[in-house]
Amino acid sequence: MQVTFLGTSSGVPTRARNVSAVAVRLAQRSELWLFDCGEGTQHQFLRSDLRLSQLRRIFITHMHGDHVFGLPGLLASLGLSGSSGGVDLYGPDPLASYLEGVLRTSSTRIGYPLEVHQVRNAAEADRIVFEDNDLTVRATPLHHRVPAYAYRIEEKPKPGRFDINKAREMAIPPGPVYASLKRGETVTLEDGRLIDGRALCGPERAGTSIVYCTDTVFCEAAVTLAKGADLLIHESTFSHAEADMAFQRQHSTSTMAAQTAAEAGVSQLVLTHLSPRYAPGNAVTADDLLAEARAIFPNTILAKDFLCLDVTASPKTSCCNSS
Numbered sequence: 001m002q003v004t005f006l007g008t009s010s011g012v013p014t015r016a017r018n019v020s021a022v023a024v025r026l027a028q029r030s031e032l033w034l035f036d037c038g039e040g041t042q043h044q045f046l047r048s049d050l051r052l053s054q055l056r057r058i059f060i061t062h063m064h065g066d067h068v069f070g071l072p073g074l075l076a077s078l079g080l081s082g083s084s085g086g087v088d089l090y091g092p093d094p095l096a097s098y099l100e101g102v103l104r105t106s107s108t109r110i111g112y113p114l115e116v117h118q119v120r121n122a123a124e125a126d127r128i129v130f131e132d133n134d135l136t137v138r139a140t141p142l143h144h145r146v147p148a149y150a151y152r153i154e155e156k157p158k159p160g161r162f163d164i165n166k167a168r169e170m171a172i173p174p175g176p177v178y179a180s181l182k183r184g185e186t187v188t189l190e191d192g193r194l195i196d197g198r199a200l201c202g203p204e205r206a207g208t209s210i211v212y213c214t215d216t217v218f219c220e221a222a223v224t225l226a227k228g229a230d231l232l233i234h235e236s237t238f239s240h241a242e243a244d245m246a247f248q249r250q251h252s253t254s255t256m257a258a259q260t261a262a263e264a265g266v267s268q269l270v271l272t273h274l275s276p277r278y279a280p281g282n283a284v285t286a287d288d289l290l291a292e293a294r295a296i297f298p299n300t301i302l303a304k305d306f307l308c309l310d311v312t313a314s315p316k317t318s319c320c321n322s323s
Contacts (some may be wrong), residue, residue, distance in 0.1 A: 001027055001155070001208050001311050003231065006044035007036075008303040010215075010237045010251070010273040011066055017305055018044055019066040020273060022212060022233060024153060025050070026135070033057045035151060035212045041070035042077050048306055053083035057130070059137070060091030061214055062148035063098065072102040079110045086113035090129060090137075092147045093118050123149050135207075140225040142216035144250045150216070152225050155207025155313070159184045163200050170195070208313045211266070214273045217247055218256040226264035231311045233303070234260055235273035239284050240292050254289040258296035267314050269293065272303040 002025040009017035019038030023045075026033065032054040034041075045052045055078065061067055078084045089095060096116040103110065122129045123139035130137040135155055142148040162182040167174075172181070172195060180187045181197035188194055211226040214235035226232050237251035246253045252260075254271060261269035271286075271293055278286045286302055293300040 001025065001153075001210060003210065003233070003309045003311060004048060004050060005270075005272065005303045005305055005307045006041055006048065006050075007038045008272045008274060008305055008307075009066075010235070010275050012276060013038075013040060014276045014279060016279075017274065017276075019070075020061075020214065021070065022272075023048075023050055024210065025054075027155075027208075029134075030054050031056045033059065033153070035059045036061055036067040036214070037069075037071040037074055038066045039069035042074040044305065045074075052078060053081060055084070055087060057088045057090065059139075059151050059212075060089065060095055061142075061150070061212070062144060062146050063092055063094050064146065064215070067215075068095075068098065072099065072106070072108070075099075075110060075114070076103075076106075076108045079108075079112060082111065084112040086115075088130075089114070089116045090119050090139075091116070092149070093120055119149055120147065138225065140221045142213070142222060143219045144215045144217075148215055150211060150213040150222055150225050152209060152211045152229065154209040157204040157207055159197075160202030160204055163202070167200055206313045208311055210311055211264075213260070215251055217250045217252060218259060222260050223263045226260060226266055229264065229266045230314055231268050231270065231309065232261050232264065232266040233270045233272055236271035236289050236293065237273055237275050239278070239289055241284070254292040255296055258293040258300060261297040261300070267299065269297050269300040270303050270309070271300060274303075 004023045006021035007018035009019050013019050018040050020036040021038050021041040022035040024033045119129050119139045123141050128136050129139050138152045139149040177187050184197045186196045209229045210231045211229045212233045213222050234257035235252050236254045236257045238246040238253045240253050240255045243253050274286050290302045
């Protein structure tokens with residue numbers, strides 16, 4: 001999976017950072033998923049290599065403006081382009097009424113299927129929010145001033161590696177049958193032999209997992225959701241020195257994000273949702289927040305708008321390459 005940060009500021013945009021939005025390009029399919037949609041997200045799409053026409057699902061963490069104000073405009077533009085086969089939205093209970101009100105009062109018509117799914121019940125009961133043949137999405141409630149949710153997107157386990165030498169030793173003729181055996185299927189050969197593909201494959205390989213966690217003060221639910229993830233994207237609104245303000249406003253510090261990553265045993269942490277107060281030239285900068293996090297969790301990087309990460313499954317070792 002490939003992650004592109006379209007907005008990494010908290011509250012308001014800055015010259016260098018737009019407000020929250022993260023796009024995930026799925027492996028082996030022409031499909032994009034979006035996590036949060038702050039104001040101006042559609043402009044960020046235009047400045048990136050992403051294709052808005054591939055957008056299929058949008059997951060909203062909570063209803064604060066820096067996470068949802070870009071949604072009506074993005075959906076309207078998608079409708080005007082005439083290139084969408086449909087979009088599913090997932091988020092807090094008020095999401096449907098918010099969109100209905102904005103689209104109705106602005107006389108905006110959405111010319112494609114649009115469905116809104118409430119995630120509260122699934123998140124509170126630890127049930128799957130979305131599932132298809134390849135992926136699952138789970139959510140968990142966070143600790144914020146309004147109902148907020150973190151999301152975990154995870155590929156299902158993949159068949160073990162195919163032992164082609166063993167297949168040759170068994171005189172299995174090469175061809176399309178190899179593809180079926182690689183998938184662990186049982187096939188019947190022309191000579192009548194019944195071959196169980198699982199016997200020719202190694203142990204199942206874990207799928208790639210990404211967790212998106214914002215806005216929240218430190219909470220154990222986020223640790224549980226992020227257990228063993230390949231990539232944790234976590235808000236870092238404040239520095240450690242401003243922990244009192246973080247608790248008051250129900251946001252995380254750099255050290256809270258790092259503590260979550262360390263306790264969850266993730267492979268890599270990315271800090272995002274940074275307060276504009278840490279802009280370059282100020283007494284404390286984003287680089288200082290990064291240093292604070294790395295003191296607890298060394299494999300931490302700092303998000304910036306249009307940072308792109310390729311994420312692959314890894315046994316407790318990062319396989320993310322920035323570009």
